[in-house]
Amino acid sequence: SAGAPRPLPSSGPKSLREMPHPLATSSSEEMGPALTPSPDLLLPRSIADKDLSLPNGTPVDTSSPASSSSLLNRLQLDDDLDGETRDLFVTVDDPKKHVCTMETYITYRVTTKTTRAEFDLPEYSVRRRYQDFDWLRNKLEESQPTHLIPPLPEKFVVKGVVDRFSEEFVETRRKALDKFLKRITDHPVLSFNEHFNVFLTAKDLNAYKKQGMALLSKMGESVKYVTGGYKLRSRPLEFAAIGEYLDVFSLKLGTIDRIAQRIIKEQLEYLVELREYGPVYSTWGGLEVELSEPLEGVSACIGNCCTALEELSEDMTEDFLPVLREYILYSESMKNVLKKRDQVQAEYEAKLEAVAVKKEDRPKVPTDVEKCQDRVECFNADLKADMERWQNNKRQDFRQLLMGMADKNIQYYEKCLTAWESIIPLLQDKPETK
């Protein structure tokens, strides 16, 4: 853990790992000056010496592995990539409808299997509803503001347009909630979060929620808006690049979403016509004698193609579109984290400038400014590590998503192919041979 003092990778002359970062510049030397526009940057100090605190003022315990330490973050990143050392498994399944006097809602079973010391038991099974997930996400955003929190599926559903209790909707939501928890589980810092632990284990989550609310009101409003009001002169190159990337990325996803929706729409209109087309062959078959069977065969064949097409459209609606939208939401929340980072840096720069302006001859920089600098470096390190992990996961997710889309189309054509190939012998059949 905190052995010999090592420079933080974000501002040191040499990066800890040589692993290429998709957004990284070629050498870390370039990264140094780019990150610190301020000319009077102080030399970094080791983690152990730092009096770290989160941007919202809450002091951080650096001795436990759950600290926002990028060094440990990176080491654990390595561990988590190796599936064998995985020690926490979470699943969301078994949706159930609850009908109460006040409302009707769905709960999902959240099952946890773990060997971690942070958990009292090796297994847990609790029931949670959407608002519980929403609470968890808010808590994570609050308590881990330097990290990228995965998105939740849309909260509000237009009543009347979508049936909140339909099997398809519930299943789509379940998958998204499962993905949400799995992403947190895979995160080396977020997975150790206290609120996450409670979410997975508590029998009565509402009691805990109320407790948390009380604590919050005691602490006052100070928690959230500490760094408000500072304006950043310019975003460092690598974070500007991330911001630009996310802009284009979410734009392109939006376009793909629209294209996919349009395709589904066109497919359904095609389906409407096919449903009229098939039966006409049947009607014709009724007029004929020798051609009766072949025509009926064609009619049935078209019917099979209709079924296959319906399945394709359903799959695309239920499996493809939601994931796209999830990533658009992800991008939006990530852009907000970038803005928060800008705020932290802006605060640091403003305070630093204020000190310089005073022109007081001080041998040592005030701890207040030092704390700000630490916050900036911490944030930058966390964000970069999370971005790297996010990029990799994104690549895997999209690889899977797009391969899935291709697969569904292949299956559709294979079903149609089978249908048409099977009627060839029927069409070629001569009545004499029967």
Place this chain on the structure above:
Amino acid sequence: ILSFRAVESQCEGQCAPVDSLWRRYSEFELLRNYLSVTYPHIVVPPLPEKRADFVWHKLSADNMDPDFVERRRIGLENFLLRVASHPVLCQDKIFYSFLTQEGGWKEMVNETGFQLKADSRLKALNATFRVKNPDKRFTELKHYSDELQSVISHLLRVRARVADRLYGVYKVHGNYGRVFSEWSAIEKEMGDGLQSAGHHMDVYAASIDDILEEEEHYADQLKEYLFYAEALRAVCRKHELMQYDLEMAAQDLTSKKQQCEELATGTVRTFSLKGMTSKLFGQETPEQREAKIKVLEEQIQEGEEQLKSKNLEGRDFVKSAWADIERFKEQKNHDLKEALISYAVMQISMCKKGIQVWTNAKECFSKM
């Protein structure tokens, strides 16, 4: 074989300027009219449509469209092949000179005076002639041809809509090509996979043009039988008229015989204006009556001969018509089966292309 070649070169000569094509089409029409009138008991092969019908949005309804012109050319060629392969029609001299004689053919046809034989009553398609003893087989056949026309029209209309929608589905996929390309520009590891997958989406979108072009041939095959149904109906109509004329002639003969009998015996069995006037103005002289009887007897004899020949004509018509109808039925069953098979083959080919493209895309995605 020789006449086949002549057909081919004739058709090639027709692919010249629009004017000559239109003239040619009218000559085809003239030929067909001639055959219809001259061989009323034959199900005469139909001509391809004059104007583009059952179009879907991509195919223009423009008669000058080169694809339409080409398909009509093929249709006309097909018409000639049908006539040439018909056991009765192929022997017709006018048909032969249509294939071999460039100038003066029109005059030759008109000289046959076939237009005079044409029954103007046939033009009134839906006018009903009350036939007392209709031939059940022809009635059923006429009903069948009506139903067949109705169902094939419906089929062609829906098929055109299906084609239109399918076109839309394929073409929208082309948009993936563009957006994947744009997206790949901001990606490092994923870029190549996205870019190449996008290319396959473009291929997919483009593939629908050939697919639907091929399907038009299937539509043309159906159209031929749509028009054939009309030809079948025409034969039934002609029989109907024949039967009607026969019954009218028989009826006329019966009434004349009756009149004759009345005059001869002096009894008036049925009420007639003549009878009334004769009562009012006095009866005719025996000489007048004799004269009338003689005229009637002549008419009766003529009528009986006519009726006899009409009966013979009728029986001949039924016999040869029914032979041709059987031939037509077999041809229809064979051709339509072939058409359905080729349609299924087209669908199979389309499915295989789809599988190929998406498999290629999937491989590109797997490299992301």
